[in-house]
Amino acid sequence: MKILLDTNIVIHRETGKIVRQDIGQLFFWLDKLRHEKYIHPISIIEIEKYKDEQVLKTIRVKLESYNLIKHPAKFGTSINQLSGNVDKNQNDVYDTQLLNEVYEGRVDCLISEDKKIHLKAAQLGISKQVFKIQTFLEKATAENPDLVNYKILAVKKIDFAEVDINDPFFDSFRLDYAEFNKWFNKKSEDPCYVCYQDDKLIAFLFIKIEDENENHSEITPSFPKKKRLKIGTLKVTGNGYKIGERFLKTVFDNASQYKVHEIYVTIFNKRPEQEQLIDLLQEWGFKKYGIKTTPNGEEFVYTRTYGKSLPVNIQFPKLTYPFISRKTNKYIIKIEPQYHTELFPDSINTKEDSSKYTENEPHRNRISKVYISHSKDRNLKAGDIIVIYRMGETTPKKYSSTVTTICIVESIRNDFKNFEEFYDACNRRTMIARQALLDDWWNKFPGNRPFVVNFLYAHSFPTPKPTLNDLNVIGVIPDIMNMPRGFIPLDNDQFNTLLKFAYKKKQS
Known part of the structure; x- marks a missing residue:
C-alpha cells in the first residue's frame, strides 16, 4: 500500500526532537505492515524553508529513505473547482496537491493532522482514504491484532x-x-x-x-x-x-x-x-x-x-451522555457471554476473571460500540434505550443469565451497498474479526443482510446484577420459556421496575 505523508509528519519524525510520541507508533505500524512511505515534491520545497541549517542537512539525508512522487498528478476539473473555492494562499494549494494524489489514485491514502485537508477530503468524497495519526493507528491495530506485541494496556x-x-x-x-x-x-x-x-x-x-x-x-x-x-x-x-x-x-x-x-x-x-x-x-x-x-x-x-436537570439531546446523545430520556423506546437485547465482557469491561460478572479483560482493545475502551443483528425489527432510532442481557453459561440459565448494562442508541445503519461498507461500520467498535464478519454475518443470510446499531455504553447495573429469574419474578420477562427473539420491547413501567429492583438489590 502506498502511503503519502504530510510534510509536518515527516518533519516531526526526522528532526530528532521528539515532539509527538505517536509519531513513533505510526512509523512502527507503517514498517510492520510493509507499507510504502511516500513524500510529495511539495514537501521538499516546504522542508527547504527550515531555518536550522544543521537540522536541514540531517533531514535531507533521512529523506532518502522515503519514496518521492516523481510525477505529481495534474489538477482535474473537480480539484480545480475545489481549489478555486476554498484555497486562500499557497500553503492551501500545496495541501490540495497532496489530496490530488489520493483523488487521482496515485497513492492509496494520505496521513495528515491538518484540519483543512480533512475538510477538503470530505468535500471530495475521499475521507476514508485520508487519516489522522490516531485514526490510522486504530485501523492498524484493529485489523492486525496478531501483530500487537503488547498484551497489557490497562x-x-x-x-x-x-x-x-x-x-x-x-x-x-x-x-x-x-x-x-x-x-x-x-x-x-x-x-x-x-x-x-x-x-x-x-x-x-x-x-x-x-x-x-x-x-x-x-x-x-x-x-x-x-x-x-x-x-x-x-x-x-x-x-x-x-x-x-x-x-x-x-x-x-x-x-x-x-x-x-x-x-x-x-x-x-x-x-x-x-x-x-x-x-x-x-x-x-x-x-x-x-x-x-x-x-x-x-x-x-x-x-x-451535568446532571439530571440537563435536557437530554435525543438526536445527538453524546452531547448529554450518560443521561437517558424516558420518552424514547426501550428494548432488551441478548449478547453471548464471549462477546459481552469484551464490549463491556465495567459490567463484568462476579464469577468472571477480570484480569483477562484489561483495556487493551479499541472496542473495550470506546464508549461508542456496535450491535450487529439480522432481526426484522429495525425500527430503533437515536435516543432509544437498550438493556444488555448477558446469556448464561451454566445451568440453570435463569440464574446465570443477567442484565448488566444500560446503553443509548446513537444511530442505525441499514443501507450497506456491499461488505466493505458493512465492515467499515463495524471495525474498531467490535471484537469480531473481518473474516467472521464476512462469513457469519454478511453472508449468513444473503436475502437478509445484517444491520448495525451504533450505541453508547452508559451505565452498568450494580452487583449483584438482576438475573433472568429476577426479571421473571418482577414481571419484566413474564414467560422465560418463550423469550422473544431479537429486540424485546419494554414499556415504561417494566423499565422503571427493573431500575428500582437493580438498585434496591444493591442496597439489600
Whole structure:
C-alpha cells in the first residue's frame, strides 16, 4: 500500500526532537505492515524553508529513505473547482496537491493532522482514504491484532507518588506550566489515572471535585457558584486504543458519583495533541466558555453542564451522555457471554476473571460500540434505550443469565451497498474479526443482510446484577420459556421496575 505523508509528519519524525510520541507508533505500524512511505515534491520545497541549517542537512539525508512522487498528478476539473473555492494562499494549494494524489489514485491514502485537508477530503468524497495519526493507528491495530506485541494496556488508579515525575511524557506540561513539578510533588498522596504501554506512560488523568466556594478569579467571564468536577490534567498520546474516550468515561462516572452540576477543563491550544483533545471534548458536549489568565498565558476554558436537570439531546446523545430520556423506546437485547465482557469491561460478572479483560482493545475502551443483528425489527432510532442481557453459561440459565448494562442508541445503519461498507461500520467498535464478519454475518443470510446499531455504553447495573429469574419474578420477562427473539420491547413501567429492583438489590 502506498502511503503519502504530510510534510509536518515527516518533519516531526526526522528532526530528532521528539515532539509527538505517536509519531513513533505510526512509523512502527507503517514498517510492520510493509507499507510504502511516500513524500510529495511539495514537501521538499516546504522542508527547504527550515531555518536550522544543521537540522536541514540531517533531514535531507533521512529523506532518502522515503519514496518521492516523481510525477505529481495534474489538477482535474473537480480539484480545480475545489481549489478555486476554498484555497486562500499557497500553503492551501500545496495541501490540495497532496489530496490530488489520493483523488487521482496515485497513492492509496494520505496521513495528515491538518484540519483543512480533512475538510477538503470530505468535500471530495475521499475521507476514508485520508487519516489522522490516531485514526490510522486504530485501523492498524484493529485489523492486525496478531501483530500487537503488547498484551497489557490497562487504565489504573494510583497515587501521584507512584508516577515518575521525570518521565518525558510530562515535558509538554513543563513547557506550558512553569510550576508543574512543584504542583506535581504537592499532589503526591492524591489519586490519578494512568495507562502504560510496554512500561511506558502513554496517558494520564487527574480530576478534582470543587465545591461552590472554589476560587475561580482567573477565569473570565466569572463562574457562577456550582459544585464542579475539574479535569485538572489530561493527556493521551495517540496509540490507536481510544484511551481518551475511556478517560472521559472515568470523568463522567466521577461526575455522577459526586453529583456535580458542571465539568470543566482549562487547556492551551499550542500543539496537535491539545487540538485533538479539544475536538474530543466538543464531540462529547463541551463548549468554549471563556479564558483563564495566569502568568503562563491564556488558556481556553471548556465547560459541560451535568446532571439530571440537563435536557437530554435525543438526536445527538453524546452531547448529554450518560443521561437517558424516558420518552424514547426501550428494548432488551441478548449478547453471548464471549462477546459481552469484551464490549463491556465495567459490567463484568462476579464469577468472571477480570484480569483477562484489561483495556487493551479499541472496542473495550470506546464508549461508542456496535450491535450487529439480522432481526426484522429495525425500527430503533437515536435516543432509544437498550438493556444488555448477558446469556448464561451454566445451568440453570435463569440464574446465570443477567442484565448488566444500560446503553443509548446513537444511530442505525441499514443501507450497506456491499461488505466493505458493512465492515467499515463495524471495525474498531467490535471484537469480531473481518473474516467472521464476512462469513457469519454478511453472508449468513444473503436475502437478509445484517444491520448495525451504533450505541453508547452508559451505565452498568450494580452487583449483584438482576438475573433472568429476577426479571421473571418482577414481571419484566413474564414467560422465560418463550423469550422473544431479537429486540424485546419494554414499556415504561417494566423499565422503571427493573431500575428500582437493580438498585434496591444493591442496597439489600
